[in-house]
Every structure is written in structure tokens, then in C-alpha cells.
Amino acid sequence: MPEDSGKKLTMVTCSAPVNIAVIKYCEYCIFLKTTTTVACSRSFQEDRIWLNGKEEDITQPRLQSCLREIRRLARKRRSDGEADVDAAGLSHKVHICSVNNFPTAAGLASSAAGYACLVYTLSRVMGVEGELSVVSRQGSGSACRSMYGGFVQWIMGQQGDGKDSLAQQVEPETHWPELRVLVLVVSAERKPVGSTSGMQTSVETSILLKHRADSVVPARMKEMIEAVHKRDFTAFAELTMKDSNQFHATCLDTYPPIFYLNDVSRRVINLVHRYNRHYRETKVAYTFDAGPNAVIYTLQQNVEEFVQVVKHFFPPETNGGQFLKGLPVAPTTLSEEL
Ligand code: ADP
Numbered sequence: 366m367p368e369d370s371g372k373k374l375t376m377v378t379c380s381a382p383v384n385i386a387v388i389k390y391c392e393y394c395i396f397l398k399t400t401t402t403v404a405c406s407r408s409f410q411e412d413r414i415w416l417n418g419k420e421e422d423i424t425q426p427r428l429q430s431c432l433r434e435i436r437r438l439a440r441k442r443r444s445d446g447e448a449d450v451d452a453a454g455l456s457h458k459v460h461i462c463s464v465n466n467f468p469t470a471a472g473l474a475s476s477a478a479g480y481a482c483l484v485y486t487l488s489r490v491m492g493v494e495g496e497l498s499v500v501s502r503q504g505s506g507s508a509c510r511s512m513y514g515g516f517v518q519w520i521m522g523q524q525g526d527g528k529d530s531l532a533q534q535v536e537p538e539t540h541w542p543e544l545r546v547l548v549l550v551v552s553a554e555r556k557p558v559g560s561t562s563g564m565q566t567s568v569e570t571s572i573l574l575k576h577r578a579d580s581v582v583p584a585r586m587k588e589m590i591e592a593v594h595k596r597d598f599t600a601f602a603e604l605t606m607k608d609s610n611q612f613h614a615t616c617l618d619t620y621p622p623i624f625y626l627n628d629v630s631r632r633v634i635n636l637v638h639r640y641n642r643h644y645r646e647t648k649v650a651y652t653f654d655a656g657p658n659a660v661i662y663t664l665q666q667n668v669e670e671f672v673q674v675v676k677h678f679f680p681p682e683t684n685g686g687q688f689l690k691g692l693p694v695a696p697t698t699l700s701e702e703l
Pocket residue numbers: 399400416463464465468469470471472473474475476477478479480483558559560561655656
């Protein structure tokens with residue numbers, strides 16, 4: 366609890382990393398992050414939120430769920446006499462200011478980092494401790510994984526509403542120090558279909574998704590945890606790629622279909638396979654979430670070379686832009702050159 370809570374303004378700032386699902390529905394945290402400041406003051410008339418400098422609608426149900434739940438936990442702690450909770454964060458309105466240092470809503474898990482950070486920061490302001498991944502999960506399913514570092518497993522709850530699902534660390538970030546993550550920004554645009562609404566349509570319409578959830582994901586989770594424990598890059602990489610591909614197959618199996626990958630994404634997929642085939646070894650893996658941006662896994666010793674290969678086929682824009690953005694390189698040249 367901040368010590369100056371008796372004064373006019375209480376303010377807390379925290380940050381949280383994004384996380385990328387390697388089995389789509391386990392994780393590695395990376396340098397993309399959200400920084401959130403929560404201030405509360407008697408003089409605030411209402412709760413408000415600014416995202417990347419622009420005011421957003423505070424009445425969104427997910428945001429409201431998180432706010433309500435943290436306040437409920439704070440009240441409970443106070444009534445249980447567990448904390449000398451100052452009223453500052455509880456009886457006052459909050460102003461939330463959050464900045465993502467990466468594109469929002471472009472398939473790079475801003476919702477995960479955003480809600481993890483929001484819930485954690487609110488909890489500091491309101492003097493709440495304990496299991497917060499259940500709360501953050503109400504903002505965004507994947508947020509529960511950003512509450513921890515390293516490799517994290519998201520465990521489904523028993524209740525159908527998912528409100529009791531939580532995250533557990535499988536291994537800390539120190540476990541596999543040679544593992545590297547590269548993010549290739551294909552497009553920083555907001556995706557047309559939000560992950561949550563897309564997922565709902567998939568659940569309603571895709572038979573493949575049902576098959577995946579029943580028989581594929583549980584087995585793959587086991588294999589993935591084993592691969593991570595053993596630091597078996599080949600197994601980790603192949604599982605990651607296959608699972609990304611199957612996830613996007615369920616998107617196509619959704620009716621109407623959802624397209625997250627674009628031509629550049631598919632060229633990245635081809636490039637990775639050609640690179641691995643060239644070495645007759647799985648040295649690099651890709652995964653894509655609900656967007657066209659590629660997340661690449663490789664071991665430290667391969668980073669420099671692979672980055673050179675990417676720069677060769679997708680030269681950076683001369684105006685200082687990002688890799689990959691809209692540069693036409695025919696896929697056939699990839700095979701010729703590699
Ligand atoms: P992404 O692939 O980036 O997770 P989603 O569509 O799943 O895209 O989620 C994007 C939404 O998550 C945003 O429109 C916003 O409502 C919420 N969000 C993103 N970043 C933050 C943040 N820093 N703080 C609060 N909410 C955020």
C-alpha cells in the first residue's frame with residue numbers, strides 16, 4: 366500500500382509483459398510491455414481510463430468486471446481486518462493511464478499485458494494481495510499468464526464460466542536462458558476481429574475446434590511441458606508450429622471464417638521451413654496469435670544469422686519502418702536463394 370494514501374493523490378505505476386501462447390489456449394514472456402499508472406483522488410468525479418493517450422470507454426464490461434472484483438476483494442480484506450487498507454483506493458474514483466510499447470489489438474497480446482498490468486496496479490492501490498490471475502482473467506483470458514514470468518500454464522477451471530481458471534508457472538525465466546523470441550511486425554493495424562469475439566464464433570461453429578480441445582490440446586500440453594522441462598528445442602519448436610497452424614485452421618473452420626494471417630505471414634512461415642530444411646534441423650519456429658504478426662523462437666546462437674536472413678528477404682523500410690511491412694518479395698526467390 367502506498368504510504369502517501371492519506372494525502373490528496375495516490376498513484377502507482379507497474380508494468381507487465383505480453384505473453385505468447387505456444388500451445389494456443391503456455392507461454393514465454395518477452396520485452397513487449399504495458400505500463401499502467403493508477404491514480405486515485407477525492408477530487409476525481411468518476412473512474413476514467415486512457416489507453417495510449419486516448420480516453421477509452423470505462424463502461425466496457427471487461428474493465429468493469431476487473432474494477433468491481435478488485436474493489437470487492439479490497440472491501441473483504443478491510444472487513445476481515447486483514448489489512449490496514451486506507452480508504453484512498455476504495456472510496457475514491459480512479460484514473461487509469463496505460464501505454465503499450467507495441468501495437469495494440471494487432472495480435473501481439475495487448476489485452477493480456479494490459480489487463481494483467483491493470484489488475485496488478487489496481488491491487489497495489491487498493492491494498493489487495495493474493496491470487497490475482499483469476500481476476501485478470503476476467504479482463505482477458507490470456508492475461509492470467511502475464512501475471513507471471515517464464516513458462517506459464519493456463520489451467521482451465523471447473524466452472525463453465527471460466528471464472529475460476531488460473532495460471533501456474535511451469536518453469537521460471539532462468540530455466541532456458543538460450544531461448545530467444547523475435548517479433549516480426551507484419552502489421553501494426555488493429556485487427557478486424559477481436560480475439561474474444563472471434564473465439565466465441567469459433568466455439569459455436571467449428572467442429573475442428575471441438576476436436577482440438579477434446580483430443581489435441583491436452584496431449585500437446587503434456588508434450589510441451591516435457592519439451593520445456595528438457596529444454597528440447599526441436600520438440601518445442603515443432604509443437605509450437607503445428608499448434609499455431611492448427612489454431613489458424615480452426616479460424617478457417619469458423620463460420621464465417623476468420624483470417625488472421627496474411628500473405629506476408631505465410632511468407633514468414635515458408636521462410637522458416639526452408640531455413641530449417643536447409644540445415645536439416647529445426648532451428649527456428651514461428652507462431653501467430655490472432656493477428657498477422659510473427660513471433661519467432663530460436664536459440665541464441667542462431668539469432669544473428671536468422672535476423673540477417675529476415676532482413677535479406679524483408680528489407681527494413683528506408684524511412685525507419687519495421688521489418689516486413691508490405692515489401693513484395695516473391696516467395697519463389699526464397700527457395701532459390703536458400
Ligand atoms: P491483442 O491481440 O492485442 O490482445 P485484443 O483484441 O485481444 O488484441 O485486445 C485488444 C483490447 O485489449 C483493446 O482494444 C483494449 O480494450 C484492451 N487493452 C489493450 N491494451 C490495454 C491496456 N494497456 N490497458 C487496458 N486494456 C487494454
